[in-house]
Structures are given as structure tokens and as C-alpha cells.
Amino acid sequence: MVEVSNKLVEVKDLKTWFPIRTGLLRRTVGHVKAVDGVSFSMEAGKTLGLVGESGCGKTTVGRTLIRLIPHTAGTFLFEGRDVFAIPPKQMKPFRRQVQMMFQDPFGSLNPRMTVEDIIGEPLQVHRIVSARQRRDRVADMMEKVGLSSQHLNRYPHEFSGGQRQRIGIARALILEPKFLICDEPVSALDVSIQSQIINLLQDLQKQMNLTYLFIAHDLAVVEHISDFVAVMYLGRIVEYADRDSIYAHPLHPYTQALLSAIPVPVPARQTHRIVLLGEVPSPANPPSGCPFHPRCPLAEGRCAQQVQTLESKDTPGHLAACWKTEESRRRYLQRSKKD
Amino acid sequence: MTEEKNILLSIRGLATHFYTEQGLVKAVQDVSFDIRAGRTLAVVGESGCGKSVTALSVMRLIPWPPGRIVSGEILFKGESLLKVPEGRMRQIRGNDIAMIFQEPMTSLNPVFTVGDQIVEAIKLHQKKQGRQAWKIAIEMMRKVGIADPDRRVGEYPHQMSGGMRQRVMIAMALSCSPSLLIADEPTTALDVTIQAQILELLRNLQDQEGMSILMITHDLGVVAENADDVVVMYASRVVETASAENLFNKPRHPYTRGLLHSLPKLGAKKERLEVIGGAVPNPLRFPSGCKFHPRCPIGHDKEICRDHEPPLKEVAPGCTAACWFAEGYPRD
Numbered sequence: 001m002v003e004v005s006n007k008l009v010e011v012k013d014l015k016t017w018f019p020i021r022t023g024l025l026r027r028t029v030g031h032v033k034a035v036d037g038v039s040f041s042m043e044a045g046k047t048l049g050l051v052g053e054s055g056c057g058k059t060t061v062g063r064t065l066i067r068l069i070p071h072t073a074g075t076f077l078f079e080g081r082d083v084f085a086i087p088p089k090q091m092k093p094f095r096r097q098v099q100m101m102f103q104d105p106f107g108s109l110n111p112r113m114t115v116e117d118i119i120g121e122p123l124q125v126h127r128i129v130s131a132r133q134r135r136d137r138v139a140d141m142m143e144k145v146g147l148s149s150q151h152l153n154r155y156p157h158e159f160s161g162g163q164r165q166r167i168g169i170a171r172a173l174i175l176e177p178k179f180l181i182c183d184e185p186v187s188a189l190d191v192s193i194q195s196q197i198i199n200l201l202q203d204l205q206k207q208m209n210l211t212y213l214f215i216a217h218d219l220a221v222v223e224h225i226s227d228f229v230a231v232m233y234l235g236r237i238v239e240y241a242d243r244d245s246i247y248a249h250p251l252h253p254y255t256q257a258l259l260s261a262i263p264v265p266v267p268a269r270q271t272h273r274i275v276l277l278g279e280v281p282s283p284a285n286p287p288s289g290c291p292f293h294p295r296c297p298l299a300e301g302r303c304a305q306q307v308q309t310l311e312s313k314d315t316p317g318h319l320a321a322c323w324k325t326e327e328s329r330r331r332y333l334q335r336s337k338k339d
Numbered sequence: 340m341t342e343e344k345n346i347l348l349s350i351r352g353l354a355t356h357f358y359t360e361q362g363l364v365k366a367v368q369d370v371s372f373d374i375r376a377g378r379t380l381a382v383v384g385e386s387g388c389g390k391s392v393t394a395l396s397v398m399r400l401i402p403w404p405p406g407r408i409v410s411g412e413i414l415f416k417g418e419s420l421l422k423v424p425e426g427r428m429r430q431i432r433g434n435d436i437a438m439i440f441q442e443p444m445t446s447l448n449p450v451f452t453v454g455d456q457i458v459e460a461i462k463l464h465q466k467k468q469g470r471q472a473w474k475i476a477i478e479m480m481r482k483v484g485i486a487d488p489d490r491r492v493g494e495y496p497h498q499m500s501g502g503m504r505q506r507v508m509i510a511m512a513l514s515c516s517p518s519l520l521i522a523d524e525p526t527t528a529l530d531v532t533i534q535a536q537i538l539e540l541l542r543n544l545q546d547q548e549g550m551s552i553l554m555i556t557h558d559l560g561v562v563a564e565n566a567d568d569v570v571v572m573y574a575s576r577v578v579e580t581a582s583a584e585n586l587f588n589k590p591r592h593p594y595t596r597g598l599l600h601s602l603p604k605l606g607a608k609k610e611r612l613e614v615i616g617g618a619v620p621n622p623l624r625f626p627s628g629c630k631f632h633p634r635c636p637i638g639h640d641k642e643i644c645r646d647h648e649p650p651l652k653e654v655a656p657g658c659t660a661a662c663w664f665a666e667g668y669p670r671d
Contacts, residue, residue, distance in 0.1 A: 053530035195612035263560030
């Protein structure tokens, strides 16, 4: 495969704030800063895993990028073009290139439409093929995602969860987009079905040279599928690196805690687990300074006042937003030696 | 069955059926296992395998219609739970056996404060009144790690986060010091860092109180780290039972093996995941013979698997498996 080195996606300082309105006059009294200054870039054909706990803003990032939610500030360059500057009426060509698939295979398909209509609807909207050809394209796509094309006329309720997720994938890919945003694509599925869908997504990526933004909370799944990983906490990216670096040498105390919190399917493993105190604060009223400092085992005075910007530490390309990466790295090494 | 001491709850041949408009759903068939005193037994399986229905059957909370326990025996401290009158069962629920659920929001009443709800449990089961009941409630909240319980006891469920609500549920369940806690997917709705907190809390409370835990889950990581004994269910039946260590080191049933291999593991760096083909069968149309045979790498082409359901039999000390090839299968 030929490596394309130019960036397909570049997101700079993206902010999505939701106003909090109260009173008779619906005055804005504050903002929920769901996404507060997120930047990343992606090369074609690669997968970026975006991980974090519920409420960290990872889904909002995905929805803002395809303009389901208006952005507050920042830019999104897709193939060098500023997407947020495109007038709404001229969005169609962009939407052909960028598609999204959702978590819930039950809620995201119209129960009154046949599979053929569900998968073929994008072709109709974009007026790409005639009605005749449409059926062939849909049948091809169904075979590609592992569904029998004889089931064209069935309705969503006749399919299992895993098959419905395949329908969702077929619908997202029928326009042959370049960039697919996957929002928790496997978390609603059973364990034995998850691996089928993950393998399918990887096969399709190779066949169609797709670029994935893979939004998930399951760090094991993200490790398996991603080339790069960004960890979000309270609307910001706190750590970004290639997959191997971030899993082998996590720098940010939050990433370390997240990794150590995952129960591993190996019995009686002596784990030196970092159990975080407290909970994720509300994004409407985030703590001062580093948003993680109230839960951070390493926090000191400076952390409560100033946020460290996301920057490269001693390995180029491994970014962390933390003042104390030296100390946290040392502590993590000691801890893993004990295991 | 040999009489063993330290068995707190014993289930034999349990069958629970649902009579639905689409037909008869045999949600639980011939399920048997024992829970040891002071230990954690995990029931694992995918959605629809019957693990939650098994738990609800123990509590006798199967709604009729459409559901009914059709046969089997559940012995709890020598008492046959399926035979005792409803009044006695009501005493056992809460006092001796308590249950927590997956979704702590829907199991708490939104119009009462959490204090009211914990106090209600205490008043009902312990015959403690007024101020004394409130004192116990606050003490319980402190025990489950809720900071500032004197103030939070007056809060409503919506003012609390998911992790806090689950702590309230645990406080309520443990307020009467039950000897068995049934936890139905207790951390599935929670984030991993909160899940770690809740599981640690349950382990600590178990050490202090010495209760048994019946944990229903689909997460094999949670099983490995918390369970002493494991029961694997597939399509309404038990397919394998073993100690946690044996199950993960030497799974006997092809389904268990498939599940363990299809999990993405941290640090595994596999190119591709192994898969179990096909999908979980519809309980209205279970396949003939061994219910796993259409998806099974060994049994999909074997006559015996297609025609005959394998019984659950002992394949090694302390390990049982329901598979015709559990013993004869080549070692991994």
C-alpha cells in the first residue's frame, strides 16, 4: 500500500460549548464546556482512537465534526478545506466523504424501512445511481459487510444486534466515504459478536483505504484497532501518542489510572491498581487549573492554578498535558515492576 | 448430591419458562450450582442466556404472567425457597438475600431522598424506628464510602452521580446484613475508574461481613478479578462450571474457549481477533442437540452434537462441562 503522508483531517482548537439558560428571559448564565480546545490531525488510512469516560466530550467531538452540533470555536480542515466555513447548502459533497456510525444498533435504524431502503437511502439523497443500479449497489455492499443479499426486503427487527450493526456499517459506507466516525460501534454488542464487528471494520479499512475516528471507552478494543490514541478528560485531550507508546509508557496520571482500572481476564493477578478518588467533575463548573488535579495523586500547588498545554515530552510525538510527567513516569515504572 | 458444609445456596435442576404470545421461551433449563459461604460465584454469559432470570428465580421475583418457575429446587440454609409461603419469602428477601441491579437510576425512587429509601429498608426488616433507623442509614452510607453522609442522606437520587447511586443501592442492600448479595451487572453502567471503586468496595465489604456474592456479569475481566467460582451459561443452560483459576487457565467447553480467545486483551498485539461465528440463537428457536453446535468449531459437523444434548458432567475435579468432547478434545 502506498503511504499517503498528507493529513486528511486537521482539527485545531475545537470548542463546543452548550449555553446554560435559566429564568424567564432564558438568559445565559454559563456554559457547559463539553469540548474545550481539542486539536489533532490524522493521516489517510489510519485509525485514531478517542477514549475517555462518559461525559468527557468524546462523542461531542464526533458530532461537532460532522456538524450535527454547531461548533463554538476552532477549525476543522478536511483535505485542506475548512469544513465549518462551508455554507449549509453546499455541505452535500462533504457529507459524501465523511460518514458516521452509531452505538445503538436498535435506535439508529428506521423500523419501518426495509434494509434495501435503509442502506440505499444515501444513494438516493445524493442522486448517484438509478433505481435499478441502486439495488445492485446495495446487494454488493451487503455481501461486503457479511450480510446475505437475499435479505434485501427484510426489516430491522428481523436481524440480531450484530447484524444490525452491519447494516449501520453498510449504510455509512455505501457512498464510499474517506473518513468514518465510529461512535462506540461495539459497546452495545455481546462479547462473541464484538470481535466479528472489529475484524469487519479492519478488513473494510484495508479494502477501501478508510480513515477511522474510533470513539470508545473500552481501552482494550481501542488498543487493538488504533494506530494513534488520544485520551480525553473533561473536554480536553490530556495525552496523545501512537498506540504502542501510550499503552507501554503512559505519561499522564489519568491515562495511567484508566489503564490500571481495567479488569484483566487473568485470575488472581496481583494488581497494584491505582484507584482514583472521587468522580469526574461537572463540565459546567470545571476545577481551576488542570481539570484532573482534584483526583490526581501527584497534584501540587501549581496544578490547581495553571493548565499545562498538551506538548511533546522527551519522545517526539508523545504529547501529554501534565506538569509532572517525570514523576508520574517514574512512579508508573515502579508500579509495573511490582506486578 | 453429597452433603457439603459451607454451602449457603444450592440450586438443583432449575427451570424457568415464559409463556409469551410468540410461544414458549425456556429461559432457564436444568440449571444447578452451589454458592459457598463467604465466597463469590459469578454467572457469566451473553445477553439472553438466562443469567438474570436465574438470579430473579432465586429471589422469586419472576413476574407471572408470563414467567413461571416450572421445576427445580433452591435450598438456602436448608430452607427450600420454592416451597416457602410468600410471607416467609418476603422476610428472606432483604434480610437474608439482597439484590442490587445494573441501573441504579431506575431502581431508586426519584421522589424520595436516598435517606428515606435506606431507612425504609431498615424499618421494614429490622423493626428499628425513627432516629435509630436514620442513624443506621447514615452509618451504612459512611461504610460504602459516601463522603459527608450527614448531608447527602437528604439528597435525591438525581443529585447523585451513577457511582454514588450504586453505592446507595449497596448501602440499602447491606443495611440488614444479608448472608447473600445478588449483584446483577453491578458495574456495567459505570465508567472503568468508578467500576474499580465499586468492585473494591464490594470486596472489602465481603471481607468485613463475610457474605456470599452471586455476581451476574458478561465481563470476563470482572469475573477473573472477583470470583472464586464461575458458572458459564449459554442458551438457557449451564455449559461449564469451575473455579476461576481453572476456568481461565484451562477452559473445557468450546464456547468458553471461544469467548476467552475473542476478547481483545491489553498488550496482546494480535493482528486479528479470533471469532465465534454466527449469533446467539433465538430462544424461541433453539437448535437441536447441543445448542452451541452450529457455532462450534468441533461440533458443527458431528452427528452426536446435532442430535443429542450433552449432559453437564464432571471432567476434572471441581470442573464440569456440558460437551461431548470436553475430555477427548486435544489439549491446547
